[in-house]
Amino acid sequence: MNTDTIAAIATGLSTGGISIIRISGDKAFSVIDRIYRSRDGKKLLSKQKSHTIHYGHIVDDETIIDEVMVTVMRAPSTYTREDVIEINCHGGIVVTRKVLEAVLKQDIRLAEPGEFTKRAFLNGRIDLSQAEAVCDIINAKNDIALKNSLNQLKGRELEIIEEIRDNILRDIAFIEAALDDPEHISIDGFSGELLLKVNNYCQSINRLIDSSRKGRLLKEGIKTVILGKPNAGKSSLLNILVREDRAIVTDIAGTTRDTLEETICLNDITLNIIDTAGIRSTEDIVEKIGVDKAMRVAREAVLIIYVIDASTPLDENDEIIFSLTSDKKAILLLNKSDLPPRITVEDIKDKSGHPIVSTSFVEHKGIDELEQLIKEMFFKGDLTFNEDIYITNERHLEAFRNALKALNLVKESIENNMPEDFYSIDLMSAYEELGKILGKNVDEDLINMIFSEFCMGK
Numbered sequence: 277m278n279t280d281t282i283a284a285i286a287t288g289l290s291t292g293g294i295s296i297i298r299i300s301g302d303k304a305f306s307v308i309d310r311i312y313r314s315r316d317g318k319k320l321l322s323k324q325k326s327h328t329i330h331y332g333h334i335v336d337d338e339t340i341i342d343e344v345m346v347t348v349m350r351a352p353s354t355y356t357r358e359d360v361i362e363i364n365c366h367g368g369i370v371v372t373r374k375v376l377e378a379v380l381k382q383d384i385r386l387a388e389p390g391e392f393t394k395r396a397f398l399n400g401r402i403d404l405s406q407a408e409a410v411c412d413i414i415n416a417k418n419d420i421a422l423k424n425s426l427n428q429l430k431g432r433e434l435e436i437i438e439e440i441r442d443n444i445l446r447d448i449a450f451i452e453a454a455l456d457d458p459e460h461i462s463i464d465g466f467s468g469e470l471l472l473k474v475n476n477y478c479q480s481i482n483r484l485i486d487s488s489r490k491g492r493l494l495k496e497g498i499k500t501v502i503l504g505k506p507n508a509g510k511s512s513l514l515n516i517l518v519r520e521d522r523a524i525v526t527d528i529a530g531t532t533r534d535t536l537e538e539t540i541c542l543n544d545i546t547l548n549i550i551d552t553a554g555i556r557s558t559e560d561i562v563e564k565i566g567v568d569k570a571m572r573v574a575r576e577a578v579l580i581i582y583v584i585d586a587s588t589p590l591d592e593n594d595e596i597i598f599s600l601t602s603d604k605k606a607i608l609l610l611n612k613s614d615l616p617p618r619i620t621v622e623d624i625k626d627k628s629g630h631p632i633v634s635t636s637f638v639e640h641k642g643i644d645e646l647e648q649l650i651k652e653m654f655f656k657g658d659l660t661f662n663e664d665i666y667i668t669n670e671r672h673l674e675a676f677r678n679a680l681k682a683l684n685l686v687k688e689s690i691e692n693n694m695p696e697d698f699y700s701i702d703l704m705s706a707y708e709e710l711g712k713i714l715g716k717n718v719d720e721d722l723i724n725m726i727f728s729e730f731c732m733g734k
Contacts, residue, residue: 281307282387283379285372286733292367297376298733299384300392304359305348307382311335312346321361326350334363336378342371356392357399390730394723397715404715404726405433408669411730412495433665433672436484437710440477444707447473451700467690470699474686477706481680484665488673491666493654497539497546501574503600504583505593506554509611512637513583514538514551542647545654550577556593571600579650580606584624586634587615598627606630607649614638671726675712682706 281301287294299307305322312321314332321330329347333340347362354360365375380386388394390411397407413426447470454463502510518538536551550573553566574580580601584594601608608628610621614636621632631649635642667673682705689698711717 281384282391283307283376283384284387284392284733285376286362286392287367289369289372290367291369295365295367295372295375297363297365297372297379298387298392299361299363299379300354300356300358300387300395301384302359303382303384304361307379307384308346308348308361308363310382311378312344313340321346321348324348326353334365334375334378336374336381341374341378342366344375352399355401356395357401358395387733388728389732390727390734393730393734394727397723403434404723405437405669405672405713407715408671408726410734412668414731414734416495433484433667434714436480436665437713440480441707441710443473444477444703444710448700448703448707451696451703455696463696467693467696467699471687471690474683474690478680478683478687481676481683484667485673485676485680487665488667490655491668494544494546494666495668497548498578498650498654499576500547500549500579500581501570501577502549502551502581502583503570503574503597504554505556505585505588505591505597508554508583508585509609509635509637510551510554510583511536513581513609513611514549516637516640516643517542517547517549542650545647545650547579547650555597571596574600574604577604579653580604581646582606582608582630583611584608584619585612586610586617586619587612589618590623601628601630605653607646607653608632609635609642609646611635611637613641672713675709679706679709682709 279302281299281303283297283299286296286298289295308321311334312330312332313335314330319330319332324330325348327347327349329345331345332343334342334344342365345364347364349360349362351358351360363375363379365371393402393407393410396402397404402410409426450461450466451463454461454466502513504510514536517540538549538551540547540549552570552573553563555567555570582597582601584590606628608624608630610619610624610632613634621634624632631653633642633645633649635646667676682702685702686699686706689702708717715723
């Protein structure tokens with residue numbers, strides 16, 4: 277492990293009230309003593325009690341850079357379990373950079389992305405799943421994704437995994453002991469008992485694997501494409517959902533020529549929405565490119581919202597759009613219900629098995645029903661949060677699947693009356709796969725890759 281003393285700006289580099297520069301490592305106190313000056317010029321922060329905060333100035337060659345508050349934290353009671361100094365300076369971009377420059381002049385280096393959290397993991401303060409939860413907290417797109425990441429940071433996933441691993445280890449130990457000393461430890465009947473245990477382990481892991489679908493949607497959002505003919509109201513819908521005039525809306529058909537992307541949160545459902553050009557046959561080269569792009573992104577969508585203008589009859593362009601929704605989750609919005617209808621719900625029921633909502637974007641009618649349909653479609657109407665863990669990390673999911681495969685091999689061995697030492701081999705494989713989630717027996721390249729995805733200063 278690299279034990280260099282490191283420093284970085286721990287807050288966003290922008291104009292604001294406060295910026296924080298964090299220093300971690302053996303030289304943290306000697307560094308701050310060289311650049312910090314108390315009001316009386318006599319106080320050395322290396323002599324102060326841990327977890328105290330001090331007013332003074334940061335200097336560079338005795339020139340005052342900024343008025344600051346400095347927090348002193350001694351190892352091991354810190355985030356990294358190293359000595360940590362946090363300089364709270366004014367939030368201007370220039371002054372923050374000057375304070376950081378003064379720190380880095382003291383023969384320490386700039387931290388790599390995620391290096392503070394990496395040190396927390398390497399020093400045993402958190403496991404790897406908790407470290408990844410820190411990154412998820414920073415990137416959370418809605419309240420439930422945030423709560424799930426906080427649950428993971430508190431160790432809920434760790435508790436579940438460690439309980440299974442501890443039980444597996446006891447099973448392995450008993451088998452090995454019985455094989456080594458059969459005269460005193462009987463293994464008769466153990467295979468039936470082990471089968472019940474392994475079934476319980478598999479049920480727990482299957483619950484976690486099953487949670488990954490909902491977890492992935494909560495974390496990443498639902499890729500949603502708005503389709504429809506020109507002037508059906510697609511851009512108006514986007515503006516309503518975003519709650520601002522994000523897309524240009526006119527009475528001229530074909531106003532939208534390209535895709536327009538926005539991420540929105542509807543009652544803790546994150547939608548990655550793409551507004552598209554109206555789909556129709558056209559000789560306009562630019563518009564045709566937009567139509568082709570709309571059809572391409574529709575094929576990649578998880579959810580299609582098909583906006584139908586109820587004031588105009590269906591035509592061959594609608595048939596094209598219906599075909600794009602045939603193998604997708606889709607919701608049909610029969611829009612412009614405030615105008616005399618040329619299309620009714622009955623007219624389109626036979627063309628699609630998808631739910632239909634009557635809407636008027638002018639009157640904001642049908643939007644609540646649209647939101648509820650999305651909940652029903654992806655979350656069975658339930659988005660309440662409890663103490664369950666939703667698996668959002670693909671690395672964890674792969675390890676759970678591998679552990680499940682190993683446990684299924686144990687069940688096969690038991691059912692086929694194989695020797696007990698076969699049980700131990702596959703039980704150990706499951707034990708090791710679960711350990712990978714927590715960062716046990718993982719290689720340095722994987723650790724570096726995980727923490728490279730963090731932001732600077734965390």
